[in-house]
Amino acid sequence: MIQYPESTHIDSLEIKIMEEQAYCAHIEAEPDGQLWNADIKKYLEKGEYPPESLANQKKTVRRLANSFFLNKEVLYKRTPDLGLLRCVDTEEATILLGELHVGACGPHINGFVLAKIILRTGYYWMTMEHDSCRDAINARYMGI
Incomplete structure (x- = not known):
């Protein structure tokens, strides 16, 4: 064990018990009323980012867009085995x-x-x- 000097303060951990598993805590609907894939589609079609997006948000859109493929109006998600899943x-x-x-x-x-x-x-x-x-x-x- 490591002994801490008495002058050192260690913050306690807050543990929160959730009602459901973490993977089930997704956002039900987009706050702006658009489809979940609207930003990705717009980036793949026109190379445009959402208005007023920060640098970190632009990076996230670029990273997400790497795993998607746009064929005309239909958006597909690439799988690791190079398959395509149709986004609905x-x-x-x-x-x-x-x-x-x-x-x-x-x-x-x-x-x-x-x-x-x-x-x-x-x-x-x-x-x-x-x-x-x-x-x-x-x-x-x-x-x-």
Whole structure:
């Protein structure tokens, strides 16, 4: 053990217990009302950053844009194995989640498996895991 001199003050750690896992604490909707991929699309199309963005925010947009591919109006996310996942908005994501729960084992799928199935079918959105967890819980309680 290391002994600290009495004049040294060590701040205590604050531990916060969350209601749900950290990966489920995503932002539900964008504060400015745009789609989650609007800034990335704009950067890939025109090379423009969001208005009034700081240098750090511009760097983040550039870094995120490296893993996306724009084909005309359709945005795709690149996967590590060089596959492409089609990026969808919230309306399309809701339809996808509903269609995946129609099958015989649909209500018994947990959120993580549901997210993996969505990835395997070739779709992507930022809050996919959170939405899948929430949808799986809702389907279980509603008896769908």
